[in-house]
Amino acid sequence: MTLELEKMIEEAPAGRPPRPPRAPKPPRVPKPPRRAPRPPKQYAPLSPQVVLVRGSLMILAALLIAFAANVTVLSQVQHLVSQQMLYNELREQLSAGTAPVSEGDFDDVLLPDGAPLAVLEIPQIGVHEVIVEGTSGDTLKAGPGHRRDTVLPGQQGISVLMGRAAAFGGPFGRIQELAPGDSFTVRTGQGKQVFEVIGVRYAGDPTPASPKAGESRLMLQTARGPAFIPSGIAYVDAQLRSEVQASGQRQTTFTALPPQDKAMATDTSTVWALVFALQFLLVAQFAAVWAFRRIGAQKTWVVFVPVGVLAALYVNNQLTLLLPNLL
Amino acid sequence: MMRRAGRATAAAFLLAAVGLSATVGLGSSAAIADDENGIGLSVTVSPAPTDSTDVPAGPGSSPAGGTGSRPNPTTSTTVDTVAPASDATPVPDNDEVDLGGILFVSGVTSSYDWSVNPLDGAAETSITVRNVSKSTFSSTVRFWADGPVGNRLSEVTGVKITALKPGESRTVDARLGGIGQSTFVQVHATVKPPKVVDGVELDSITRDQFVVIPPWGILSLGGLGALGFAAYSLAQFIRRPSVPAGLVGAPA
Numbered sequence: 001m002t003l004e005l006e007k008m009i010e011e012a013p014a015g016r017p018p019r020p021p022r023a024p025k026p027p028r029v030p031k032p033p034r035r036a037p038r039p040p041k042q043y044a045p046l047s048p049q050v051v052l053v054r055g056s057l058m059i060l061a062a063l064l065i066a067f068a069a070n071v072t073v074l075s076q077v078q079h080l081v082s083q084q085m086l087y088n089e090l091r092e093q094l095s096a097g098t099a100p101v102s103e104g105d106f107d108d109v110l111l112p113d114g115a116p117l118a119v120l121e122i123p124q125i126g127v128h129e130v131i132v133e134g135t136s137g138d139t140l141k142a143g144p145g146h147r148r149d150t151v152l153p154g155q156q157g158i159s160v161l162m163g164r165a166a167a168f169g170g171p172f173g174r175i176q177e178l179a180p181g182d183s184f185t186v187r188t189g190q191g192k193q194v195f196e197v198i199g200v201r202y203a204g205d206p207t208p209a210s211p212k213a214g215e216s217r218l219m220l221q222t223a224r225g226p227a228f229i230p231s232g233i234a235y236v237d238a239q240l241r242s243e244v245q246a247s248g249q250r251q252t253t254f255t256a257l258p259p260q261d262k263a264m265a266t267d268t269s270t271v272w273a274l275v276f277a278l279q280f281l282l283v284a285q286f287a288a289v290w291a292f293r294r295i296g297a298q299k300t301w302v303v304f305v306p307v308g309v310l311a312a313l314y315v316n317n318q319l320t321l322l323l324p325n326l327l
Numbered sequence: 328m329m330r331r332a333g334r335a336t337a338a339a340f341l342l343a344a345v346g347l348s349a350t351v352g353l354g355s356s357a358a359i360a361d362d363e364n365g366i367g368l369s370v371t372v373s374p375a376p377t378d379s380t381d382v383p384a385g386p387g388s389s390p391a392g393g394t395g396s397r398p399n400p401t402t403s404t405t406v407d408t409v410a411p412a413s414d415a416t417p418v419p420d421n422d423e424v425d426l427g428g429i430l431f432v433s434g435v436t437s438s439y440d441w442s443v444n445p446l447d448g449a450a451e452t453s454i455t456v457r458n459v460s461k462s463t464f465s466s467t468v469r470f471w472a473d474g475p476v477g478n479r480l481s482e483v484t485g486v487k488i489t490a491l492k493p494g495e496s497r498t499v500d501a502r503l504g505g506i507g508q509s510t511f512v513q514v515h516a517t518v519k520p521p522k523v524v525d526g527v528e529l530d531s532i533t534r535d536q537f538v539v540i541p542p543w544g545i546l547s548l549g550g551l552g553a554l555g556f557a558a559y560s561l562a563q564f565i566r567r568p569s570v571p572a573g574l575v576g577a578p579a
Contacts, residue, residue: 176434176536179455181496199431199457200534208428226511226537234434 059285063312070316071167071228071323075141079169082142086130090116099189100133101152102248110251113139117146118153118188120161125174131186135162136260137267137325144171144220148252148261151216153186154193154240155247158210158217162263165223165230167320167327172222175236176200183241186218190245195238203233216240221263223326230327233263260325267321274318281311429460429524435516435536439506445544446507450481453500454516454534458491460527465489466520470501474509481505488518508542 046054093099093116098106105111113134120129131153135145144163151157163172178184182197195218198208202224211217218238225231260267288304433455440449452470471482483501491497506512519531 176534177436179433179496179498180431180457181455197433200434202534205532206428208431224535227539 063281063315066312067316067319070313071320075168075320076170078141079143079171083130083169086116086132086142087119090119090130094187094189097189100248101189101245103133103148103250103252114142118186120144120153120184120186122175122178122184124182124184125177127171127174127184129163129169129171131161134261135263135325136258137265137321137323138270140164140325141168141320143169147257149250149254149257151247151250152188152190152245153195153218154188154190154216154242154245156211156214156216156244157247158219160219160221162221162326164326166227167323170227172220172326173227175220175222176224176234178236184238188245192242193240193245194242196241198237198239201235201237203235208237211239214244216244221326223264223324228327230264230324233326264324264326266324270318270321274315274322277311277314277318281308281315284308284311429458429527429529430466430518430520430532431457431459432518432532432534435514435534437503437514437536437538439538439540440502441543447504448506448540449502449504450506450512450514450538450540451500452503452514452516452536453498454518455496455498456488456491456518457496458493460525461493462525463490463492464521464524465491466518468499468501469517469519470503471515472503472506473513473515475511478509480507480509480512506540508544510540510542512538512540514538 090099100106100111100115100117103111105115111117111133113132113136115133116130117133118131120127120131129143131144131146132139132142133146133148135147139145140162144161146152147160147162150160153159153161163175164170165173178197178200180197180199184195184197186193186195193216201207208217217240220236220238222234223230223232224234258269259265260269284304284307288300288308291300291304435452435454437450437452440451442448450472452472454468454470456466456468458464466488467484468486468488469482469484470486472480474480481503483503486499486501488497488499503514514536515533517531517533520529522529
C-alpha cells in the first residue's frame with residue numbers, strides 16, 4: 001500500500017522544482033554616519049530672576065489674548081444671554097401693564113441701571129434689541145441704553161439712546177446705513193412708537209432744529225470708525241410719526257448725569273474691583289505653581305484650569321469697563 | 328503615609344482658599360451692581376421734580392418737566408393737561424415735513440462686488456440725500472476709497488443730483504473699482520450742495536464707512552500652498568521604503 005502510494009507520488013507530474021537551500025542572510029552592516037551627530041545644545045541654567053520675568057511675561061501674554069478673545073468673541077455671547085433675559089422680563093411687564101414710563105418703576109422706586117425699558121426694532125438693519133436704563137459701559141454690555149436725563153422714546157422732547165458699535169453684539173454697528181425717510185419702531189410701556197429717520201450726522205455737523213412743543217425726537221448714538229477702533233461719534237436723528245406720549249418724571253438732569261454715562265466715556269468707578277480681580281489671579285497663579293511642585297502636574301491642571309479661566313474672566317470684565325462705552 | 332496625608336490636607340486647604348477667593352470675587356461683582364445703583368440714587372436734585380409736579384405743564388415747559396403717565400387717575404388727568412399744550416402749537420401731519428434745516432444725508436453704504444481678477448473687484452457705494460428746504464436745488468457727490476495705509480484706491484467725482492425737490496429723497500450710487508486685495512478699506516462720500524439755499528449758507532458734508540473685505544485672492548493662494556505642501560508630505564510618507572535600501576548583496 002505504501003509502496004503504491006510512493007510510486008504514484010513519484011509518477012505524478014512535478015509542479016515546481018524543489019527550491020535550492022537559501023543562502024543564510026548576511027548580517028546587517030550599519031552605514032557609517034556621514035558626519036558625527038550634533039551634540040544636544042547645552043543652555044546655561046536660568047537664574048530665578050529670569051524665570052520670574054519669563055513667567056510674568058507668559059501670564060501677561062495669556063491675559064492679553066484672553067482680553068482680545070473676551071471683547072471680540074465672548075462678549076457677543078454675553079450680549080445674547082442678557083438680551084434673552086431682558087426680553088423675558090420686559091414681556092412680562094408689558095403684558096401686566098407695569099413697564100416703566102418714567103425714571104421710576106410701577107412702585108415709584110428709581111429704576112436701577114440695566115432695567116429693561118423698551119424694544120427697539122429696526123428691520124432695515126436687522127436690529128431687535130431690548131433697551132435698558134443707563135448708558136455706562138457696564139450697562140451697555142446688555143444692550144442699547146437710554147440716557148437717564150432724557151425722556152423715553154415717544155415722549156415729548158428729545159430721547160437719547162446709545163449703543164455699542166462692535167463689542168457686545170454691536171447692536172448699533174450699522175445704524176449709519178439708515179437713510180432719511182426710513183421708519184422703525186420702539187415699543188415702550190406707552191405702546192408702539194413709530195419713528196422716521198431724519199438723517200445721519202457726525203460731531204460738528206449742524207444739528208436739526210430743536211423739537212417744538214408736542215414733538216418727539218429720538219437720537220441714536222454710536223461710535224464711528226473701524227470696528228473696535230472708534231474715532232468719533234455718529235448720530236442718527238429720528239422724528240416721531242405716531243402720537244406723542246406724555247413725558248414721565250425724571251430725577252436725573254444733565255448736570256447730575258454720572259460722568260461714565262456720557263458718550264464715549266470710560267467707567268473708572270469700579271477700578272477697585274479690578275484690583276481685587278488681579279489679586280485673585282495672582283493668588284491662583286501662585287497656588288498653581290505650589291501645587292505643580294507638591295501635588296503633581298495632572299491634578300494641578302484639573303483644578304487650576306477652571307480657576308485660572310474664572311480669574312481671567314473677572315480681570316477682563318473689569319478691563320472692558322475701561323474701554324469707551326460705545327465701542 | 329503620613330507625608331501623603333499631609334499633602335492631601337495641604338491640597339484641601341489650598342482648594343478652600345481658592346474657593347474663598349472666588350466667593351470674594353463673586354461678592355465683589357454683586358457689590359458693583361449695588362454700588363452702581365447707589366450712584367444712580369445719589370442725585371441731589373430729587374426734591375426739585377416734586378415741586379415741578381405742582382406746576383402745570385405749559386406749552387413752553389421743558390421736556391423733562393412733565394409727570395409720569397402711569398395708569399392711575401391722577402396721572403391720566405395730567406395727560407389731559409398736556410394735550411391742550413400740543414394743540415396750542417400746530418403739530419405737523421404724518422405726511423408733512425417740518426424738520427427745519429436744508430439738507431439731510433444718510434451714512435455711506437457699500438457692498439463688495441467681487442471679480443475673477445484678484446486685482447480688480449469693486450465697492451458699490453451709495454448715499455441718500457434729502458431736501459428739507461423750500462426750494463429745488465442740485466448738488467454733486469464725490470465718492471472715493473482709501474486703502475489700509477491711506478493710499479487712494481479709486482475715485483468717482485461729479486455724480487450729479489439734479490433738481491432735488493423739497494421733501495424729496497434721492498439715493499445716488501457709484502462703483503469704486505480697483506479694490507483688489509486691500510483688506511481694510513475706507514469709503515467716503517462728500518455731498519456738495521449750492522453755497523446758499525433759502526438764505527442759509529451750506530457747507531459740504533462728508534460721510535465715511537470702514538469696510539473689511541476678505542482678501543480672497545491671498546487666502547486662496549495660501550490655501551493652495553497649504554494643500555500642495557500637504558500633498559507633497561503625504562506622497563513622501565507613502566513612498567518611503569519600509570526597508571532601508573543598499574543592504575542587498577552577497578556576504579563578503
